[in-house]
Amino acid sequence: MSAKLKNKGVVPSITVPEGGKWVTTARQTAADLLSETGLPHRRDEYWKYTDPSTLTAPEATPAAIFESDEALPFADVDAVKIVFVDGVYDAAQSDALELAGVEIETLADAAQKDIHWAGSVYGVLEGRGQNPVSRPLASYNTAMAEQGFVIRATGKAAKPVSFIYLHESETSDAVIHHTIKLDEGADLTVLENGPAAARINAVMEVEVADKAAFHHVRAQGRDHERRTATHIFTRLGTESSFKSFTLTVNGVLTRNDAIIEFTGDDAHATVAGACAGDGAFHHDDTVFVTHDAVNCESRQVFKKVLRNGAVGVFQGKILVKPDAQKTDGYQISQGLLLDEDSTFQAKPELEIYADDVACSHGSTVGAIDETALFYLTSRGIPHKEAQDMLTLAFLGEAIDEVEDETLADDLRALLEGWMARRHG
Amino acid sequence: MLEIKNLHVELEDEDKQILKGVNLTVESGKVHAIMGPNGSGKSTLSYVLSGKDGYEVTDGSAELEGTDILDMEPEERAAAGLFLAFQYPVEIPGVGNMTFLRTAVNAQRKARGEEELSAAEFLKVVREKAKSLKIDADMLKRPVNVGFSGGEKKRNEILQMAMLEPKMCILDETDSGLDVDAMKLVADGVNALRDAGRSFLVITHYQRLLDHIKPDVVHIMADGKIVKTGGPELALEVENNGYTDILAEVA
């Protein structure tokens, strides 16, 4: 297949951090792979629409801090709050790492040990996600990350774990790696919000065992100049469920990869996102769903609102392996261009090797619906407000994918507030 | 015409017995009705007789004019003269109703070693038969059952029956989803086909269709078996008292 990195980019010379046996093995494996693939390059098939050079550069491009007196997203949610400042865990600002049914430990502590359960997840799911498409930024992360958490849910968590990523230094460069394992029947929600740093490379590996359910809701920080590359790798057991939603407003460059693999029958995964970009904004969602089990359902729902030269990219793939019968794969990507300067690029792929499947994808790009706009304005709603209403309605369809009503309402309120502020 | 003996049928995918020893003989030229509550196995019987996948015959036999049909392919059964008017006729996008009908008619003629109908002959016959069922030219042009109303679909089934001239017609809940006028139209179509050489097995949940298609024999089916057999009066009994009494009586 052509998706492999053909043009070997820069191979960084790296020395993996010291640690216990399990983590050193994982880090070295990732470092070895990276030296084979090199860093991503614009000529690579899956970097065709996004220039990775500022993500792979030795130094982070400085990014101004976004000043705001708004409350942080999910501020009112009762959760175990874990705070990072410029990519470094800040215990003082965080809650105690205590939650019934859940073990929470820093990666740094876990890495001291020679044997740890995290060895079955850390670098393992990421490694599985390297084929057929190489993901060198994730290899780099696995090799180098010293910040992050290892979390194991053994039952139903009483409340979510909420990561808050504060950005205080204009030149900070963060690498964070979370390792999450849900045992059979466990149920866990992870929230994330904040810009984290001038540049962040984040990886989250999530092992979802049989009958377990994982929920993930993320609001990426509003700093205009931040650069973000994230990867989520997940492997799903029988009758398990995985739901991830990301809201992005602002950020000069965001690349979110989600790599989902079904290995147990009758499982469900949803990965969804809504983004609104204005001006220097480049947002790329790249999703790869592999169905390797029977009767699983996957949904991808992505909506992007773009203006003033903003660029939205969606690359989504559903791969159905030969014996993954009864697969139901759905994918929709939509771009709303609010002016003439914006760009939406999509590559919605299906690769199907089983016959008893129902897979579909749709993609639309266009301007705001003039008829609807006229209808609203004819009822006396000012033009800008009407436009906002329609824009919110458009993004709302993606937010509907968030199961938890409180969280969904929170996201809608955030979006509404931000829209309103724009007009001052 | 049709002789079913001790027919036992299970679902292929799960270990579930649906028919538990059905015995039924339909004589030439007669109309038999099978009534019964939901889940009694009526539709399964029609699918097994016509050869749908997914069922396993574990015991018993079914013969059409003395020939065992259970090992035949669906199209061989059709060519032998078995016709099923489906409860839910399937939509086939892109395939014109006329094309479909003509392919079916000629496939059966060919299988029976008969001359195929020419386009002109075929057209003439179809138009005639369609007219009596109030099927207009537009319906014939449209893809098979696509966008048809419930009544149109059922009329289309009867048109196919009229064109294919089968010996043994099985009508599976043909009255479901029909209003009174549509039911009358369908029943008239069926009655027009009644003939000494043709038999009918009318499967229905309600008595009302039998007001229009008068049966010679009525069977009550429950839990995969025929539990009671009688004349047309049995249908009226069901209408008045429901199934509960009859089932209690035979239990």
Next chain:
Amino acid sequence: MAALDDVQVKEGVDQETVEAVQSVGGKYKYGFETDIEMEYAPKGLNEDIVRLISEKNNEPEWMLEWRLTAYRRWLQMEEPEWAMVDYPKIDFQDQYYYARPKSMIEKPKSLDEVDPKLLETYKKLGIPLKEQALLAGVEAPEGDRRVAVDAVFDSVSVGTTFKDELAKAGVIFCSISEAIQDHPELVRKYLGTVVPQSDNYYATLNSAVFSDGSFVYIPEGTKCPMELSTYFRINAENTGQFERTLIVAEKGSYVSYLEGCTAPQRDIAQLHAAVVELVALDDAEIKYSTVQNWFPGDEEGKGGIYNFVTKRADCRGDRSKVMWTQVETGSAVTWKYPSCILRGDDSQGEFYSIAIANNMQQADTGTKMIHLGKNTKSRIVSKGISAGKAQNTYRGLVSMHPKAQNARNYTQCDSLLIGDKCGAHTVPYIEVKNNSARVEHEATTSKVDDDQLFYCRQRGMDEEEAVALVVNGFCKDVLQALPMEFAMEAQALVAISLEGSVG
């Protein structure tokens, strides 16, 4: 879309489906070989071979230079690997690049002088080279529907029918080799302006070694009085066919062009790398229909044609229109993306495709719609059918440039799977750089519906017949876009191509 509105054609096609399906029996029925004395250029490729091809065609110096430039570029290029096809490395030195029947060395002045063996070949293929006829076996829907044919046998054009009558209307329809000699000014003006010499690996190879093909020129304001058709036949062994087609439709003109292809059944795969260039000026319309039935290889994947084709239309003029319709049933490997560059304001591009891959066939095909002009419109309807162990990929690009104000695209891309050993893939690229443009893309993949098959079988059809009927229904939107003769041939082909795919 004219074709969709034409209910007459639709109904006609409808009623004839079955007859057509039944009348064409057997498997690949064009697999015979014509035993005829051939003249070959030496095997392999080098500058001398390029010179020789040019010399055989009595070409002027500029044409030779053009070929040599392409050849030198080709040497520096690499074979593309991005398509989802997998085939053994082609040894480009183990091919003949020129083969012509010996009887064609002295070009026959009229069809009467053509070697009877060649005429017999075309007769067997159902291609009429006598001017009285239509495509064989098809009745005329109206009184005087006629098709002019250019027949290309291996590297040379055997003959072109109705030339005189077309000339009266000012239409030029001849082989490209003749056009280079007789109409050098036209060829020079347009050749390579749509598909540049160095466009891609195979197109560049073609530019260096193309031997023949068709040339069509429709003068301003002329509606071509009949359909034009080129029939390509590969006969010789180990011989690549590299034809080049150039169609120029002047302002306000119209032409419908049909292309058919077959090849003998052989164990060794053969190479076919064609280039087709269409130029549509203001208000011109070109309909280009292909029924591609090259030998697909046997059930084990032995033999067959490697079909690497570059087809592109330049809608250069305002309000110009190009419609590509293809039925791809043959070839072992297909790599083909008929495209439209919508340069003129209000120009339109349409692409209708049926691609069937059975047994070990691999198809990677689709289209590119490049919207440059204002109010340009494009429509893509692709129906892919995979059976056996075949792999079938739709690959497409819809690009809306910043200046393509109010441009519109609609894409519908459906895949049907028959059996659990085959694959169906969809790789669309959508690039939108202006907000007045609107793009809608939909794709579905599903298996052939068991309930539909059972319904057909209950009515007496056997399984293959039922599959053919359902698949033809699935392809309806595309079949309707074909000229009637081709529509019927295509329906029959759908049935034949799927033989052995069920049960």
